[in-house]
Amino acid sequence: MTNINRSVRPFCDIAEFIAQETAATTDDFHAAFASNLEGIRIGRGEEEMATDMPDPQEAQLAVELIVTTLFDVLRDTRLQPAAERLAWGIVNSFHHVADQWGAQADKATRDVQDLLRCADGSEIHSVELEQARDTLEFLDEATDALRCMRDYAADVFHTETGRPWSAPKGSLVSSKRTASVIAATDFLAARRLRRNEAHSPQGPVVIFSGGADCWFDERLIWGKLDEAKARNPMMLLATTAQDKGCDAMAAAWAASRKVKLITFRLSAKLGKRAGFVRNEQMVGLRPVEALVCEGSGLQSHLARLVKEKRIPARFVRLSDQKWEAQ
Template sequence: MNIKRTIRDFSEIADLIAAETLTPADGFSTAFETGLDASRMGIADDELTCDMPDAMQAQLATEMLVATLFDVLRDTRIESLAPRLAWGIVNSFHKVAEQLDGEADRAAMKVRDLARDADGSEVLMSELEEAQVLCQSLDEAREAVACMRDHAAATYLAESGRPWSSVRGSLVSSKRTASVIAAQDFLAARRMRKAEAHAPQGPVVVFSGGQVWEDHELLTEALDAVKARVPNMVLATTAQDKGCDAIAAAWAARSGTMLIAFTLDRRLGKRAGFARNEQLLGLRPVEAIVCEGSGLQSHLAREVRAKRIPAHFFALKDQRTNRDAA
């Protein structure tokens, strides 16, 4: 006897797929299972006690948003538009994450102000606790949306082949209750998390190259070899959106390597590129990969040699595509 089952909504689809032993990625498990007892998304909003979205459903829904668009347009006359449309989907997650980050920062400032002025009164303590719940809720939402953005970006990369490009110390006194101390500790921990996200720890490998490069495998093999020697490496590039730097960014996304993209400071005029090279070298890299490009790459190569940094240099003629064509 054939049994037919009607699937009514996405949650049922996700439940069926999850039943086939799928488990959410670590990032989704962390971002969507924070353990907050209650939340509010605005200071005037009622406190909510409902759960966060299911981590597995959120992961699958995010992937479907991007992948389905590529599937629908594949082998059609507008297939070439898929990356442009999908880029916008990833960017929408990114923009909302940025907005939530700003709202959380402002909420954190409110917590700070209330903690500073707290005098032990019941009214101020209540305001402080509400402000802290708001800040925690916005942080929670930001982490969830950022996690979805990162997964959407990874799906975009897989489909397109291109990467999607003051808190004072706690003071204990009769006027400072446990709520104030907890708020100060919360703010300090929050600031530390943000600092760590913008200052990744690990040995730095510098990468730079020109905007014209065909042999992807030559560079990815070199990067693979470096990562095998330096598993916890941080990749620092000159942040160009095509050519060598784009290849390196795609490799970093695939390999899960932290990437620091150094853009030009246009205010420095003609010196901007050289100043960026100085910034890269100021990171005290343990290795460097420099590919032939403009005079900026030549300058970086000279400085790398002068500082005796272990390095790999690639000229345009080293590309195997050129040799094969010959």
């Protein structure tokens, strides 16, 4: 029988070795994994935890290894087509847990507010308030760290697949993310209420729509969007949020250029009217510019709307594509 000698090394040693061969830890990880807390209790009666936050370098490398190893193992095998879906699920797991911890932080905020409202000056109340504040700070720090890991996992996913990762529904907002993706419903509600800059970013809106089929010239689409950004450096990009074709190219461009993306998805409740209502909502943003690529009747309808509203517009035809781009 063959004897196999294995040398087991702790992950911190592996991380240090990889770090020497690769780029340094990003500033985002150093910022997200910093902590002002020496110890924290989570919940009543629990013992204080005096442990530190994870090492930012190890955290960054762990995230990268989780995603890239999956692609490496499945590449050139029968399971290669499954790699992207599995990796998407990994990023979504980070996203889901970060959302859960964010919700706990929101509840902790309300707890602190309640304690402040009923302050009686007693020592017991002061202790409870101090513990509640520590819990809130801990949850805020932890949520930032989890979001940072999610954002980096999304960046690795983008590098491996050439497509930006996007959440299955709702908004994905993070100052550290390559491109914030804001659901149109959140964006419109925030505009009405002016409740949160993260969900209601300020800036000139450029609306974009295009067909899902027969489009392959990414350089053409990116070039048109680069021209729009040159005219509107602080632009927000609103798209019709299709998963392929022109909209997918536009989403990848937004991620690359760090432009905030507003996604207008179809509402199933509106039936056949959904696409036309969506076009009206996009035009209702009072965009400074529109970019419409040839597609279906919905793109023709949007083109008519922007002309009626006298919105500066650029129209791109399928025939404008370069065949060498295939």
